[in-house]
Structures are given as C-alpha cells and as structure tokens.
Amino acid sequence: MDQSDILRALRAKAEQLDLEDGLAERACLFDLPRAMIYLDGNSLGPPPHGVVDRLTRVAGQEWGVDLITSWNKNRWMELSSRVGAKIAAVVGAESASVRACDSTSINVFKVLSAALPLRPARRVVVSERGNFPTDLYVTQQLLAGLGDGYELRLIDDAATDLDAALDDTVAAVLLTQVDYRTGRKLDMKSVSARIHDAGALAIWDLAHSAGAFSVALDADGADFAVGCGYKFLNGGPGAPAFLYVARRHWNAMPMLAGWMGHAAPFAFTPDYRPAEGVDRFLVGTPSVLALSALETALDAYGDIDMASVQAKSSALGDLFIEAVETLCDGQGVTLASPCDASVRGAQVSFRHAEGYAVMQALIAQGVVGDFRAPDVIRFGFAPLYLQYAMIVDAAKILSDILRTKAWDRPEFKVRAAVT
Ligand SMILES: Cc1ncc(COP(=O)(O)O)c(C=O)c1O
Numbered sequence: 001m002d003q004s005d006i007l008r009a010l011r012a013k014a015e016q017l018d019l020e021d022g023l024a025e026r027a028c029l030f031d032l033p034r035a036m037i038y039l040d041g042n043s044l045g046p047p048p049h050g051v052v053d054r055l056t057r058v059a060g061q062e063w064g065v066d067l068i069t070s071w072n073k074n075r076w077m078e079l080s081s082r083v084g085a086k087i088a089a090v091v092g093a094e095s096a097s098v099r100a101c102d103s104t105s106i107n108v109f110k111v112l113s114a115a116l117p118l119r120p121a122r123r124v125v126v127s128e129r130g131n132f133p134t135d136l137y138v139t140q141q142l143l144a145g146l147g148d149g150y151e152l153r154l155i156d157d158a159a160t161d162l163d164a165a166l167d168d169t170v171a172a173v174l175l176t177q178v179d180y181r182t183g184r185k186l187d188m189k190s191v192s193a194r195i196h197d198a199g200a201l202a203i204w205d206l207a208h209s210a211g212a213f214s215v216a217l218d219a220d221g222a223d224f225a226v227g228c229g230y231k232f233l234n235g236g237p238g239a240p241a242f243l244y245v246a247r248r249h250w251n252a253m254p255m256l257a258g259w260m261g262h263a264a265p266f267a268f269t270p271d272y273r274p275a276e277g278v279d280r281f282l283v284g285t286p287s288v289l290a291l292s293a294l295e296t297a298l299d300a301y302g303d304i305d306m307a308s309v310q311a312k313s314s315a316l317g318d319l320f321i322e323a324v325e326t327l328c329d330g331q332g333v334t335l336a337s338p339c340d341a342s343v344r345g346a347q348v349s350f351r352h353a354e355g356y357a358v359m360q361a362l363i364a365q366g367v368v369g370d371f372r373a374p375d376v377i378r379f380g381f382a383p384l385y386l387q388y389a390m391i392v393d394a395a396k397i398l399s400d401i402l403r404t405k406a407w408d409r410p411e412f413k414v415r416a417a418v419t
C-alpha cells in the first residue's frame, strides 16, 4: 500500500470508530477552537460548558452581592467535600474519603506525613527515579525534616524493580500510576497487594489517571492517593487538587494542621483538635472560585461509565500509534510508550532527536501536544471531547512535518519558559 492508500484506510477506520463512539455526544459539552486538534488535555483540560457562567455567577452574585453571607447562604464551606464526592465517583472511592483542596504537591506532603507514623518502626519511602519531580522534592524535604534515619529509596521502574526494593524497613511506597513522560500505567490492584504483603502502605499519585480511565481506589487497596483537578478533570489552570484517605486510615494525622481541619473551626480555641475523618486533611480557607469551576467542570463526568472512558482512551491511543508508525515510518520517531493499551494511560509519547522543534511545528499547524525533555513529544487522548478522525489528521500533519523538515526553523528551536 502506498501512503495515500494507508491514509485512506486509516480515515475509514477512524470514521467507523466515530460512528460507533458511545461518548460522542459528550464532545458537545466543550467548545474547542475549530482549527485546533487539542492533544494536551492531560496537562490542561479545556473548560466544559457552564464553567464560565458558574464563575461569572459566583464572582458577580455570590461574592459581589452576597459577600460574606455566602459562606452560609451559598454553602461555600461545603465545596471541598461536595467536589470531593464528585471526584470520588470518578476514581472509585466512597465519597467521604475524598476532599478537593490545595495542590497535588501539598497533598503529597499531607498524605505521606500522615502515612509514615502508621509504620513507626520503618524508615524508608520507595518511589521511582523518574517520578514527577514534585513528588520527589516533597518527599525529600519531608524526610529531611523528620531526620531520625528516614530515607528515600529510588528505583528505576516499579513494574520490574519493586519487589527487590521491598523489605521490612519500607514504610510507604509513593508511585505515580501513569508515568508523565512515557504513559506507562501500573496495575493498582496487584502493585498495592505486593506493597501490603511487604507490610508497607500504598500511596498513589493519580495526576494522569483521574478522569482518563477506570480507577478503583477502594477496591484496589490504595491507602492514600492524590491527583490534579486541572488535567482530565478540566477544572482550569491551577484548579484545586484532591486527596483520598482509605476509611481504615481516617485516624491518621497529617503533619500540617490548619483551622479548616479543626473539629470546631469557629470555636477559635488555641489547641488543635482534629476533625473526624478526612476533614482533618483540610488546612486553610477553601478556594471558592476555583472549587466552583471544578465542581461545574465535573458535570461532564456525570452518569458516565468509566469503562467506556477507558475503552475510548485506549482506542484513541492505539489508533494514533498505528497511524504514526505507518505514516511516519523511517522519519526518526520511535515509540516511547507501551504499545499494549492495558499498561498505558491516556497518552502516547514518541521520541525524536529534535522533539522540541517538531512539537512547535505541530502547534503552529494546530496540533497541540507538548514536549518533555530531553526528546519526548507527548500527546494526550482525553476521551470526552476527541474524535477518532482528529487522531488520524494529527498523525498525517506530523508525518508531513517530518517529511518536509518543517520543524527545521530557528523560531521553533527557541525554548519557551513553560513547556
Ligand atoms: C504526577 C504529577 N504529580 C504532581 C503534579 C503537579 O502538581 P501541582 O498541581 O502541585 O503542581 C503533576 C503535574 O504538574 C504531575 O504530573
């Protein structure tokens, strides 16, 4: 088959998949720019309909007119738990175990600092060397502050090296389920079980999992978890993150206490008395505007079957891999993600020696993914608003850019501050 036959076959396949797509009507909940193929919802999701109106209402009426009375009248104080309950439905947790609050980084600190005293005789935290840096930085600083022999043990790949790192000194294992560079996905159930067999606690970073595929925190044995609100959950730039504490650990106490985690915040007593349950993981005043945006954004996941979300994100990724590997054969791109969708999150990465410039050329032609040093071009497949036909179009544009070396322009090689 020549290139045009391959392209025709890929397009026909994509059109058929679009016809059969049970999530197709969810795309109407989003207004993406027409000339853009947005493959970066794994870093910043777009605003679902209703979010901007909600922000206008909360800012204009609830803040502007109702002012301080809104804490009661508009139930602002309940936002963390209300939004937490909506996220819980997406990540397979009982609603009372999840709160939306703070950033993922801060939530890593809170859950890890609460976990360690549950294994008082143990001093080691295991994580992956390639974990998203903030998880490692937070852990390093927490352990340095604790002193007393605490240490971080880094492994290269939890899929292959975890068992060798587990011994009776390990208190907790902090893993990001989907590797942000390669998209490799860990099986939460079996990995948590291995961690528990070694007597340690399983802490999961779901930054690239929540909203991308089925997650079953309660059923799969997670002890604690954190995740982002601005990626697949579409809560907006800097959206509040979430944290999960399994019911059996509700007596655990984070090493960060604030008045919102007090049993009676408005008693204003000088001594801290932790709230019951997960509320003790709250610290300061909730971000009302941001939580409101996230609450409305989560309606896009209303009544959704997460199994169909998972099936579509896998199929989008599979189609992209097939299209790039056939259309871009011999053009210097190699797959950096697992080929097998069962061990891949909702993203696919390729390596190219000039990856940064290639991504800039793609963005200039309306295909928006991102670049991760040193050479990874990364594409996210958010199943709620993408169509299969877009995936083939994106691969075709990539193949044209590679064939014509359209990336080889000085302006595409100047690194931006934020990539
Ligand atoms: C795995 C992972 N954890 C944490 C974060 C960041 O958390 P924060 O919202 O605190 O910047 C990201 C992305 O920025 C991430 O990919």
Ligand SMILES: Nc1c(O)cccc1C(=O)C[C@H](N)C(=O)O
Pocket (backbone or CB within 6 Å): 043, 044, 132, 180, 207, 372, 418, 419
């Ligand atoms: N959180 C981000 C930001 O504030 C600016 C730019 C990118 C991000 C990201 O989310 C990075 C992302 N976690 C990643 O997987 O690379």
